[in-house]
Amino acid sequence: MSGFDGLSWAGFLRRPFAAPERVREYQDRRVQALARQAAARVPFYRRWFREAGVRAEEIGGVADLKRLPVLNKTEYARGKAEGLVAEGTDERRCFELYSSGTTGERVRILRTRAEEYTLYAHRLRAQMLSGLRPWDVRLRIGLPGHKTRAHRLGVFRFEFVNEELPFEALRAEVFGKHFDILGAKPGLIELLLPDWGERLRGMKLKRVFTGAELLTGDLRRRIEEAAGCRVVDFYGAMEVNLMAWECVRCGLYHFCDDGVCAEVLREDGSEAGPGEAGRLVVTPLHSFITPMIRYEIGDVVRRAAGPRGCAIRFSTIDRIEGRTIDYLPLPGGRWLSPIRLIETLQNTPGVRRYQVVQTAAAEIEVRVEPEEGFGEEHAGRVRRSVEELAGEGVRVQVRVAERIARPPGRKVKLVEAWRGEVQRG
Template identity: 30%
Template structure:
């Protein structure tokens, strides 16, 4: 049996910032909040406008206790400020720009200063250290490198702690496995569904994971269940840890599991969390489910003050046995909007409507069917009702229509979706409104 990392062996890797006494942490948060609130007010128009409307000024905010006095911001604010209106630093100080899905058309754009990249490296470095990764490790990073924050975020974290990063990026499974085997990868970063694909494909190739030095995996960017964790751990012979993040806040590294595997520690010294009732917008009672809201305390490129993530979770009461004092949140259990996460890509039904609206001859009635077969990546089919105007007597014209929709979707979402034309009125309607999303994935959450 190979030795897997355990809590004891990773204790020495806890950084002082993760184990601060609660009152010292609070003082630090208050101090940092005052500075970021001032900065946001002085440099970002949306904050100035919203706070003036609410009759609050930066002087009224003395610490995190006063946060409820400030209005929330949402993805819509990013859309209105597209592309750079949320930035609080001049472009000369911005060193990197990423983007994720917006609710319609325009993506959500985030900018980082050099200091922000340092913070990102710090929190992702902690994330990896929480799984026992040190400078002696070889980290294979199979998150996609690109506009998506997963790839570079994990990269900066591994670089920060001095591990050797192998930037394989996403895809080309057989090459991934060859690298894993030949290089002796010890830590893996990828989406949970891709971890399962790696396990399945590896077994087909005759790889004995028990004999590989691979021992820990960091999986996030999409919802996954406890049973998927068990499957990944069994299949790859590793410890599988959950990581949480969103590009608006910084990317991966906002919260991370330690080897106790009992909730995700929030990097509270950088990102202050609140959990609200999405209807009343007030704080829920400690331990109750609600929508996660973040305020970034240290970022200078794009400070977020009370950003509604739409992710549903709860604070886990008490302190973790690992020794970190950072508050823990439970695995995200759902969304307060209709966003879907498919193969790690955020998809809003409104984006699909926009594509169909622009392609001539398609009816606005569609159904998105998402399925996940064991050991496979999510499969997505978009069923589109055709109108009489586009019915051609020639198959190639119908196929051209399918291809057009597919290409448009791919360019908007960065996701390849199989398009299937169906007869008019064939999509089940409930009270006149078609059921747009059929999610057959058993996410167990």
């Protein structure tokens, strides 16, 4: 095995700068091994390969993936009944993760310690390429998980604040810490901005890392102004970890090509060309316990129009559209955070599932799939709580639906902005 294959840290760090053909060879080897593992040890895939009329040995690399159908989240989640975990896995020794839950279909992922650390290394490398130095202290505001115990000694130190804390407590915790780099969802940073100008300037932040939701151009400017440093956006998903990150050299997003094999597909399933948008389908290259082959993330991304002569040679996209949750642009230049909406609606009694659609600049429709006993009083409570978040001048309507319509093969967007004026980052 060459250094390229990851035996050495130096080889791993050099990979983003390697010739694309070498990266493709690496992807081919991983895809080949993944197909064999899935077909041999995972019951769901055994059937899936059989129904596709493909033998695992016929998958020699990335190009052969096209012989298998794309798998959407719903189909994948259904595979649970048959078995999505490799047979013979000692599940007690694995990390267990669930996809965010913002789509209504939770997907359970298991990873070995080695797999999880590999993905962590990919993320760390992307952060280093974005300006992180080993002695920098990062503060992450996020959801607690197995890696969130703050690490305060040695290098790559980080502090952690649970984003589920009541806002006042969250603010107090964040203000009480000292750090060089802040990592959080843009919506949370936005909530902290009003009181934060002074504090951020005093701290001389190096970078702000964002991720997990849409970063609008407007919000990016406001954060950069308040923080006095650059914002770098990371694009990931719980199922895959890091998929792409924004490059501080060329300004495009690079796919993490040695962590994930990414396909951008036109409606007819063919590969989108430069400058073209398409559905993002990924095959994580380091998930052998719960393999995901040609897994449709549910987002639309756009291939970059052409190379920008960047030293980093991983493939590029220049736009991420249709993340599963949107910011709602409101009259008077205000934005409504999707996270606040989700938090509110998730905790409203009587609501089984919901979707928030901004139908006009100042109109929000809340679609509710009710639980038994949902009545006028519940609907009123939903309306009032969303009105409170949206503020003056915004009309809120609650519509009770037996079932929230799902576009075929797509995730339901829980929070959907009005397309008329939405500004994309």
